[in-house]
Amino acid sequence: MTVQERMKIPPQDMPQQDPHVRAxxxxxxALGYTAEMAKTEASRCMNCPAKPCMNGxxxxxxxxxxxxxxxxxxxxxxxxxxxxTSLLPAVCGRxxxxxxxxxxxxxxxxxxxxxxxxxxxxxxxxxCADFVRASGEQAKTDVLPPTGKRVAIVxxxxxxxxxxxxxxxxxxxxxxxxxFHKPGGVLVYGIPEFRLPKAIVSExxxxxxKLGVKIETNFVAGRTRKVRDFLDKDGFDAVFVGSxxxxxxxxxxxxxxxxxxxxxxxxxxxxxLMKAYDESHADTPFWHGKRVVVLGGGNVAMDASRMALRxxxxxxxLVYRRGANEMPAxxxxxxxxxxxxxxxxxxxxxxxxxxxxxxxxxxxxxxxxELGEPDASGRRSPVAIEGSEFTIPCDTVIVAVGNGSNPLIxxxxxxxxxxxxxxxxxxxxxxxxxxxxxxxxxxxxxxATVILAMGEGRRAxxxxxxxxxx
Amino acid sequence: xxxxxEKRQLSANVWRMKLEAPLIARERKAxxxxxxxxxxxxxxxxxxxxxxxxxxxxxxxIIFQTVGETTMKLSRREVxxxxxxxxxxxxxxxxxxxxxxxxxxxxxxxxxxxxxxxxSHPIVQAFRAAGNRVTMIMGARxxxxxxxxxxxxxxxxxxxxxxxxxxxxxxxxxxxxLKEFCELPEKPDxxxxxxxxxxxxxxxxxxxxxxxxxxxxxxxIMIDGTGMCGGCRVTVGGQTKFVCVDGPExxxxxxxxxxxxxxxxxxxxxxxxxxxxxGLFAN
Numbered sequence: 001m002t003v004q005e006r007m008k009i010p011p012q013d014m015p016q017q018d019p020h021v022r023a024x025x026x027x028x029x030a031l032g033y034t035a036e037m038a039k040t041e042a043s044r045c046m047n048c049p050a051k052p053c054m055n056g057x058x059x060x061x062x063x064x065x066x067x068x069x070x071x072x073x074x075x076x077x078x079x080x081x082x083x084x085t086s087l088l089p090a091v092c093g094r095x096x097x098x099x100x101x102x103x104x105x106x107x108x109x110x111x112x113x114x115x116x117x118x119x120x121x122x123x124x125x126x127x128c129a130d131f132v133r134a135s136g137e138q139a140k141t142d143v144l145p146p147t148g149k150r151v152a153i154v155x156x157x158x159x160x161x162x163x164x165x166x167x168x169x170x171x172x173x174x175x176x177x178x179x180f181h182k183p184g185g186v187l188v189y190g191i192p193e194f195r196l197p198k199a200i201v202s203e204x205x206x207x208x209x210k211l212g213v214k215i216e217t218n219f220v221a222g223r224t225r226k227v228r229d230f231l232d233k234d235g236f237d238a239v240f241v242g243s244x245x246x247x248x249x250x251x252x253x254x255x256x257x258x259x260x261x262x263x264x265x266x267x268x269x270x271x272x273l274m275k276a277y278d279e280s281h282a283d284t285p286f287w288h289g290k291r292v293v294v295l296g297g298g299n300v301a302m303d304a305s306r307m308a309l310r311x312x313x314x315x316x317x318l319v320y321r322r323g324a325n326e327m328p329a330x331x332x333x334x335x336x337x338x339x340x341x342x343x344x345x346x347x348x349x350x351x352x353x354x355x356x357x358x359x360x361x362x363x364x365x366x367x368x369x370e371l372g373e374p375d376a377s378g379r380r381s382p383v384a385i386e387g388s389e390f391t392i393p394c395d396t397v398i399v400a401v402g403n404g405s406n407p408l409i410x411x412x413x414x415x416x417x418x419x420x421x422x423x424x425x426x427x428x429x430x431x432x433x434x435x436x437x438x439x440x441x442x443x444x445x446x447x448a449t450v451i452l453a454m455g456e457g458r459r460a461x462x463x464x465x466x467x468x469x470x
Numbered sequence: 471x472x473x474x475x476e477k478r479q480l481s482a483n484v485w486r487m488k489l490e491a492p493l494i495a496r497e498r499k500a501x502x503x504x505x506x507x508x509x510x511x512x513x514x515x516x517x518x519x520x521x522x523x524x525x526x527x528x529x530x531x532i533i534f535q536t537v538g539e540t541t542m543k544l545s546r547r548e549v550x551x552x553x554x555x556x557x558x559x560x561x562x563x564x565x566x567x568x569x570x571x572x573x574x575x576x577x578x579x580x581x582x583x584x585x586x587x588x589x590s591h592p593i594v595q596a597f598r599a600a601g602n603r604v605t606m607i608m609g610a611r612x613x614x615x616x617x618x619x620x621x622x623x624x625x626x627x628x629x630x631x632x633x634x635x636x637x638x639x640x641x642x643x644x645x646x647x648l649k650e651f652c653e654l655p656e657k658p659d660x661x662x663x664x665x666x667x668x669x670x671x672x673x674x675x676x677x678x679x680x681x682x683x684x685x686x687x688x689x690x691i692m693i694d695g696t697g698m699c700g701g702c703r704v705t706v707g708g709q710t711k712f713v714c715v716d717g718p719e720x721x722x723x724x725x726x727x728x729x730x731x732x733x734x735x736x737x738x739x740x741x742x743x744x745x746x747x748x749g750l751f752a753n
Contacts, residue, residue: 179557179694179696180694181507181510181515181554181555181557217555218555218556218557219493219557220557220558220560220695220696223497223558223559223560223696224493224494224497224557224558224559225493225497244698246696246697246698246699247697247698248698248699248700250700250703250710252710256710257703257704257705257710257726257729257733259732259733259735259736260736262700262701263699263700263701265698265699265700266693266699266700266701269693269694269698269699270693274512274514274515274693275511275512278512281511281512282512282514283509283512283513283514283539283540283543284512284513284514284515284693285514285736285737285740285741286740287736287737288740358732359728359729359732359733406696406697406698407697407715408696408697408715
């Protein structure tokens with residue numbers, strides 16, 4: 001095929017549930033390509049010499065390589081190529097912000113002068129992972145002979161899952177310690193079912209078990225056992241800390257402790273992990289918000305607002321102090337949220353939360369904002385417009401303005417250096433200031449993405465494996 | 471999975487259970503708690519304070535009241551059965567100070583209301599072991615609800631028992647003997663209060679005029695117990711704190727008890743609906 005012929009292949013749209021239907025169910029929004037669609041979309045890749053997509057990928061997956069296999073219909077071959085680099089293709093194909101990564105630089109998008117017409121790399125990746133899973137083919141589990149060395153992994157989110165897999169493959173005895181009753185970390189408590197089915201996360205965890213990894217749930221490293229004691233008393237030769245960014249930020253405004261104000265973490269944990277949406281079965285109480293305000297503009301804010309719709313809210317308002325261009329959320333999530341009926345209030349921010357005599361939320365008082373000079377993040381900073389106060393009546397406020405580092409590990413591990421934001425300091429390859437202790441993922445980077453966490457997990461595992469060999 | 475080793479009913483709604491939990495028992499210090507789930511898939515996570523524990527024998531004890539769905543389910547589990555999830559020890563341990571000076575022992579008063587006596591026990595023991603003289607004030611509505619008297623008399627130097635209805639001990643609230651102690655020329659060096667929030671509120675108000683250091687152990691609603699959700703937040707000294715990781719103990723004179731008490735009632739309506747369905751009738 002010539003380049004011109006490839007340019008004429010129509011980009012394959014992702015079949016989706018109708019917005020008005022899906023806003024009331026927990027099923028996955030994106031229904032997935034058919035095999036034909038996957039082949040067609042993959043064949044739009046012209047295998048350009050520069051391969052800018054690989055540069056855009058935080059872990060440099062061999063994208064043209066897997067697309068070529070997919071274009072032939074060899075989906076298992078495509079998945080094998082992806083798995084050389086990425087251990088979580090079913091997850092990343094769904095949640096990666098491809099429009100900011102691989103797809104942003106795609107040559108096909110440039111030729112068509114429309115980056116939204118880049119090859120849909122993420123959708124093809126997702127198809128390959130789902131196809132192979134559905135066909136019952138097992139991922140290869142080549143494990144080196146036992147080394148007799150033991151590795152403790154703290155947390156069971158993407159960074160930890162990845163590090164555990166690489167260490168287990170190197171022949172080490174790996175135990176994962178998870179604080180919750182279910183492993184998966186943010187994949188299970190944070191990202192909702194309609195974006196990432198929990199059955200997929202379960203399969204990734206099962207994959208770990210097949211590699212011989214032990215998983216201890218209801219174990220809070222730092223409290224149930226100190227990290228240093230893993231090394232000094234329990235016979236572990238290395239520790240990886242993947243405890244994540246789970247410390248919800250609040251705005252520090254008046255009324256934040258009224259009844260009906262939740263961090264997005266709490267709101268999503270009750271709904272996702274504790275299944276509060278299933279009222280006939282779940283014991284965890286479920287907050288019946290009818291008019292919900294969500295504060296924030298990232299993926300978590302989108303998740304919380306769309307969850308609120310599914311939990312029966314009649315109106316959901318997303319309040320964000322900057323404009324559409326500055327929103328950090330994935331473009332697809334913003335679009336889906338709008339389609340489902342979330343009302344966007346941009347260039348507005350909450351000044352204080354109002355309540356009644358029973359301390360229950362009745363509304364938020366907002367200010368209008370405009371954009372000023374760029375701040376440290378490079379985005380134009382929001383400036384409040386004096387005297388522009390107005391009120392949005394509501395009964396629920398969900399605060400989704402970011403997560404900081406949970407301080408538990410740092411505060412209970414002597415000598416573990418952290419920066420002023422509580423992120424564990426590493427040498428760039430996961431080694432921390434304590435010999436034998438490595439770290440990666442959100443606890444090092446600050447709240448980021450699954451794929452970055454995975455890259456961190458792989459780098460840290462490489463360091464651990466090298467250190468345990470030497 | 472944690473096996474139920476012993477189970478005893480102390481009164482109509484109060485139960486005492488010993489759970490096999492060697493890892494928790496090994497690390498646990500006075501003042502800490504656990505998060506318990508009674509049912510695996512759809513169960514709720516609830517915080518319960520740890521009473522006694524034995525690292526050598528690998529068990530912890532919990533004393534709880536059946537106030538809702540999960541505590542009701544918990545009370546129906548039998549010896550030999552397993553609880554799917556008991557996580558801990560959580561929270562900051564009690565700050566144990568030896569206030570003794572110049573040959574005179576320090577004096578700590580611990581006030582336990584209702585089942586607040588259970589977590590008080592290891593705290594009393596710890597303060598005494600540190601070298602202080604410890605007085606225990608135990609209060610309950612009626613005689614039937616006074617628990618662990620014998621154990622407290624062994625643990626503390628002095629025990630004062632009060633009941634609302636006078637059916638046992640002195641007929642008054644815990645604030646009476648507490649105020650009397652604060653009025654002595656040698657006031658207590660520290661007061662620790664554990665019990666129903668309204669009791670803690672008034673006990674804190676009682677000691678405030680005397681400037682006696684007073685610590686309250688708060689029992690907010692929790693979900694994860696590790697600081698990742700903020701469901702347990704409370705206002706202390708005008709700042710937001712998480713009970714599960716900054717607490718559970720705070721300077722009682724700084725705690726906004728009114729907001730704390732209201733937040734505890736966040737799900738009253740949902741809990742009432744649940745009670746009707748599960749056979750617990752609201753009282």
